Amino acid sequence: MARLPRLYAPQIPQLVQAEFAYPLAAVNDPTPEVQLDQILTWLRRDVHEHHIALHAWLLLNDRITLLATPGDAQSMARLVQSLGRHMATSMRHGRVFTGRYRSALIEPGQWVLPAMIWLESLPVQLHYVDRAERWPWSSAGTHTGLRAGIYAAQPEGQSTRQAAVPQTLLTDHHDYWQDGNTPFARQANYRERLGHGLSSTQSHRIEQALFGQWVLGEADFLARMASLTTRRIAPAPRGRPRKVKIEADTA
DSSP: OOOOOOOOOOOEEEEEEEEESOOOOOTTTTHHHHHHHHHHHHHHHHHHHHTTTEEEEEEOOOEEEEEEEESSTTTTHHHHHHHHHHHHHHSSSSSBBBBSOEEEEEEEETHHHHHHHHHHHHHHHSSSSSGGGSSSSSHHHHHHHHTGGSSSSTTTOOOGGGOOTTTTSOOOHHHHHHSSSSSSHHHHHHHHHHHHHHHHHHHHHHHHHHHHHHEOHHHHHHHHHHTOSOOOOOOSSOOOOOOOOOOOOOO
């Protein structure tokens, strides 16, 4: 079956997930902290090199998940390829990812914050930790203000991991920025959102868009995105097409 072309639209965020061909470790094994720290170092450098505005990120033992606005149609592919090359050279031989990364276009104003919450909640869903903020290799701690130290110079006595992420790794999306008048208000509002989680319908729509590589948004946004691409942007309706009755020509 032919592969679908990548969907891209200028200034539209993408939810991206690349799965490792071989997990770094099983869920119940000790976390491969050194390897995750190294991948984070590469991510920090490559995001800037490929001109990507990173809004949320997550590293797990078996995948990389990002929410970002790429600078151009090829930026995201170049980022994933670069990370794969780094891992292939330094961590293992052979293929790094199971196949092509998945991606979905995300409607600003409607689905960016839910996509962030879905992404940052994965460590809880997969039983890595009991609270999203406690997973060190994600942006959850930053968005909730519980790891604010990662934005500052490393104070005396602070661990390397706490200071591993520079201020420029994350670029706040407008939707997050608008969710409070001050950094403290934004963090408090986001903590509440993260604590409440998503409805099953929201999670299903995000996963359907990501795994199907569709556009996630409401009708007006879908119509606008459809005008920018030559392929389908959403799943076809289920069932057979409705039959249209054709009147006989009696003239």
